[in-house]
Amino acid sequence: MPDVIQAGDTEQAMVLMQEAGGVDIVLCDLADRGYDCLEFLRIAGRVGLVQAVVLCGELGPELRRALVPMSTLSGLQLLGVLRSPLQLWALRKMLLRYAYRRSPVVCAPLQKNLPTEEEIRRGLALGEFRAWFQPKFWMRTGALAGVEALVRWEHPARGVLLPADFLAAVLAYDLIDQMFLQLLEQGLSLLGVLRRQQVQLELAFNLHASQLFGNELVGRIKEAIDRYGFPGSTLLFELSENGLLDSSPRIQENLLRLRMLGCSLSVDDFGQGFSSLKLLCRLPFNQLKLDGEVVRHVDDPASQAMIASTLALATSVGMSLVIEGVSSQKIRNGVVAMGCELGQGFYLARPMAGYRLLPWLDEHRANCLAVKVIR
Template sequence: MAHPRVLVLENQRFQRSVLIKMLDRLGLRDVLQASDGDQAMAQLMACGGVDIILCDLADRSLDCLDFLHRARQADLVQAVALCGELLPELLRAVMQMPSLSGLQMLGVLPPSLELHSLRRLLRRYSQAHSPFKQLPVPRALPDEHEIHQGLALGEFRAWFQPKFILGTGRLAGVEALVRWEHPTRGVLLPAEFLAAVLAYDLIDQMFKQLLEQGLSLLSVLRRQQVHLELAFNLHASQLLSDEVTLYIQQALLRYDFAGSTLSFELAENGLLDLSPRIQENLLRLRMLGCGLSIDDFGMGFSSLKLLCQLPFNQLKLDGECVRRMDEPHSQAMVASTLALARSLDMSLVIEGIGNQRIHEGVLALGCEIGQGYYLARPMAGYRLLPWLDAYFAGQRNAKNC
């Protein structure tokens, strides 16, 4: 695609000239400049708009936020990149923002104004606005009849993802994840059907099928002298009545498993407004011996008071929090969550360990349990059994060496 048109908004003449020269070195010739918001707006109106505005958010004399808002309202700009030195807390905030004043947020240039950093920001804009970039076409959610049929035919299956003790590689348990093995659309992830399952009030029926599949698998493993903790996801709304809690209790009795065999994960954003009935059913599950985990921790708004009041014994830190483990703010988030978990006598599981860098980073901070594609991918039950055979054989060989 053609080079984007850029407006440099900077009231320091030297800084402005440096930025313009850098843009020129990168091959951008269509570059406008302004020293204040009014001049910048006049330039935009005269030329019909630009693709990118490069401005110093920290310069109070420019009031960049107000200017960017006005420019976006007039549809005169598509994206923004920031330059200048920001306070650490501001830098942390804007680096996580996908947009600013309704504009695509490309990133922040370091105060040293490095050419390769500017090239990277411009590349982000080009990639997002490439004429060859095809936007995914969202699939319509399945209708109620299709889900009923899938449940009746047993198409909703538990897939299993192992969790590990990070320092030793020892298996810490397995999480059951739902997949819809659709006859024509292939294997569907929860994002493609879970909202519909909830909307049609079929979540309990689906959960019961997954629980039975999981306990059946544990029965097979028990005959092989293999004992694992198995975790399932629960939606907070499922605990508004006693039905699911009673079903879990009866299933444990039927399969002759202790409650400690099972753990249940509830998403943090579902715990913001808990009714007394939900709290009572959480207590019932803990009294059965089942583990309780706050899933996707770090993505909701749990209060310390809430954490102290509820009978959870585990936090699962969302994978988004560790994706950039080489950055100080991610390290601080992991370290503070680990300290919080320990102070509340909870274990901490790190989700989303997708590569060696993340694995080494969380291990260096003292995290003990982890889960992610780098360690093991989710797999169907018939694949988990040979995977476990190979895993335990490897563990025995390691001991004999």
């Protein structure tokens, strides 16, 4: 059983920790002499006497709202904030999570090097970058609202790689347009197959704001949809909120060109950055996509306030709202109860390769038809 040291104030705690050679976790009450506690944590962390902190006590709503999402405090890992009176099961849950993260088997850091330019060019030449597809739904009915194309690198030696493993390198080597155009071709080809089956879908792609500095990409998009005979309204382009903060006139002009083609535009990861409301209203977007972190704790009043305010904002400026990160029935039910309609996440459907999407669509249509017949 781990040793527990108890101190009546920060001065005594510092002495006891030095005598013990340091501790793993400090349980600290910020409601009482909060400033002293923060100074104590800063100094103790700097000299290596403690690794993590759990806060407890009755904090004001503004402090709790600020502290709960934080992962670090005074340079220390913040495990969480507990209310008074202290509930041992909640403390135990935090301690177990801390022990799990420190396990050398689970948490040994992987030394991942970004791929070289030659590796990426080879992968592009061999068609290893593939579009996987994740459906979006009308959550009340379960009806399909569209699909999003997500890039995966089907690496011959390392298996299926996620964007976190290679996207920074693709951007650094200025190969992002080449990769995107391959995905666009794959997506439109799939839509062509579905069209022959009398199935129409909206298909979403992610764009990086830097791709819209020049005019060539929009022209290539128009050329592709004309070649396949699809209207521009078939496509939706998602751009991360953070990438729009300093959007130049050239980017704004190309966003307008996409909208004039009939394409929809979505602000991705909304709530992760600090977009100007004036900028948001000036740009030609017609959808907001709320970041999944916002809905992870859907019962939390702060999360509910963000969801409600984002829904009100989207409604007031004539945009639709998509809830990302719908990873459980609890989240789905919570956001639907608040009036949200569109959703995407692992609970609803996971990303899948194109060859899996076609039978999935058949099964989904059959299930929807069965529900209608039963009703």
